[in-house]
Amino acid sequence: MKVSESAIEACDREPLIEQLRTLLGDRISTNRSVLEQHGHGESWHPTQAPDAVCFAQSTEEVAAIVKLCAASQTPIIAFGSGTSLEGQVQAIKGGICIDLSQMNQVLEVNQEDLDCRVQAGVTRRQLNRYLRDSGIFFPIDPGADASIGGMTATRASGTNAVRYGTMRENVLALTVVSASGEIIRTGTRARKSSAGYDLTHLFVGSEGTLGVITEISLRLYGLTEAISAAIVNFPDVRSAAEATIQTIQMGIPVARIEIVDSAFIKAINAYSKTDYAELDTLFLEFHGTRAGVVEQVQMFDEISLEFGASGFQWAEHEEDRQRLWRARHDAYYAGLALRPGYRGYVTDVCVPISRLADCIAETRADIATSGLFAPIIGHVGDGNFHTTIFIDPDDDAMFAKALELDKRMVQRAQGMGGTCTGEHGIGLGKLKHMRREHGDGAIEVMQTIKAALDPQNIMNPGKIVDC
Numbered sequence: 001m002k003v004s005e006s007a008i009e010a011c012d013r014e015p016l017i018e019q020l021r022t023l024l025g026d027r028i029s030t031n032r033s034v035l036e037q038h039g040h041g042e043s044w045h046p047t048q049a050p051d052a053v054c055f056a057q058s059t060e061e062v063a064a065i066v067k068l069c070a071a072s073q074t075p076i077i078a079f080g081s082g083t084s085l086e087g088q089v090q091a092i093k094g095g096i097c098i099d100l101s102q103m104n105q106v107l108e109v110n111q112e113d114l115d116c117r118v119q120a121g122v123t124r125r126q127l128n129r130y131l132r133d134s135g136i137f138f139p140i141d142p143g144a145d146a147s148i149g150g151m152t153a154t155r156a157s158g159t160n161a162v163r164y165g166t167m168r169e170n171v172l173a174l175t176v177v178s179a180s181g182e183i184i185r186t187g188t189r190a191r192k193s194s195a196g197y198d199l200t201h202l203f204v205g206s207e208g209t210l211g212v213i214t215e216i217s218l219r220l221y222g223l224t225e226a227i228s229a230a231i232v233n234f235p236d237v238r239s240a241a242e243a244t245i246q247t248i249q250m251g252i253p254v255a256r257i258e259i260v261d262s263a264f265i266k267a268i269n270a271y272s273k274t275d276y277a278e279l280d281t282l283f284l285e286f287h288g289t290r291a292g293v294v295e296q297v298q299m300f301d302e303i304s305l306e307f308g309a310s311g312f313q314w315a316e317h318e319e320d321r322q323r324l325w326r327a328r329h330d331a332y333y334a335g336l337a338l339r340p341g342y343r344g345y346v347t348d349v350c351v352p353i354s355r356l357a358d359c360i361a362e363t364r365a366d367i368a369t370s371g372l373f374a375p376i377i378g379h380v381g382d383g384n385f386h387t388t389i390f391i392d393p394d395d396d397a398m399f400a401k402a403l404e405l406d407k408r409m410v411q412r413a414q415g416m417g418g419t420c421t422g423e424h425g426i427g428l429g430k431l432k433h434m435r436r437e438h439g440d441g442a443i444e445v446m447q448t449i450k451a452a453l454d455p456q457n458i459m460n461p462g463k464i465v466d467c
Helices: 005-012 014-024 032-037 059-071 124-134 148-153 199-203 237-249 262-272 290-306 318-329 331-338 353-370 396-415 431-453
Strands: 052-055 076-079 096-099 106-110 115-119 171-178 183-187 211-219 226-234 254-260 280-288 310-315 343-350 376-379 384-391
Touching: 014 052, 014 059, 032 052, 059 076, 059 096, 059 171, 059 183, 059 211, 076 211, 106 124, 115 124, 124 148, 148 211, 171 199, 183 199, 226 237, 226 290, 226 318, 237 254, 237 280, 237 290, 237 353, 254 262, 262 280, 262 318, 262 331, 262 376, 280 290, 280 318, 310 318, 318 331, 331 343, 331 384, 343 396, 353 376, 353 384, 353 396, 384 396, 396 431
Parallel strands: 052 096, 076 096
Antiparallel strands: 106 115, 115 211, 171 183, 171 211, 226 280, 226 310, 254 280, 254 376, 343 384, 376 384
């Protein structure tokens, strides 16, 4: 009987797994269900399980695990909360998964300086619960309760990015375990520096391909005096996008401005038991002083009416705002509920704000022609929108059509001066678009960096760049 290559590799890794068991005791698992749980995120990509999962509790333990893996040239995949959308955690060559969820301590909060330091397994909701009574908060909100380490590794953003930026703008410093098992620290708590290469932002968005992020220093922000949220209906997605463009170009400091198309609104109503008008809709939120918020609202009212807006609904009480945004964040699960047995093929692009209306309108027309159920949602204040293509996992023809729709969507955005992903990252799913976006020269530089920092190609191999 022929023995598979994967079986040979698993057998070869038994000595390593025994070494790790000596190091970690019962905090290493080879249980099949645990391996499968760590072999996928929230994406459509098939599960590819590691050979073992290590539950680390400190940076020093991560370093020890990496050193043992490096000695046997065993692949390493860092795992946070498993919410990634482009196959970032799939163990395509097997290996050892380092689960960082037990590294969940808030290590330091400097209220006067508006910064903090956390372990990688802290989630964004956990951090904000910890900060609740301090008058400060961490604003990056990708929807899922992702880990801060995972958000840093994928350069995440979310609904608040139009005002507060993405993880790129909000990470001050990192502790990283390199591919050789060395512990390095990048950056400081200072708000700016011109001291050498910017290693911090080299690791932000690296998806575990250059090292394992174990601690993160973050910017924090003061809670505002007043918050007002709203939903506003439009006759079509182009009108909603045009209203967004003018809002941003006029400098209105909107905190969130999200588009949810009519198909998703219908799904949300059925799933969340809401009664929103089933039209293309903007979800918005304004932060500031009471007078400032009133002024922002008035200015947006004037702009949106020029584009046929109707059905304004405002929410100022916290429970009403939470209900509104919970409905927005449940859109993915609402879509799945409309198509029992289907899976969501989630993709995103980002374009310059001036091209947003064209890109969304052309994508909407493309979806209609394809015959697929693929509603649109997006953080349109910064030109970023998403399509979730709901597919029958047993229908190969439908999957092929979804791949082609995704490819056209990406190429359309790139042709408008945009990018193949605004916040989901590259992983496996967007790898094929990297060379077209960056060109051969830039890809070669990325490969050189990867080879220099990870010469054995053991850090999450097969992601971001071809090696």
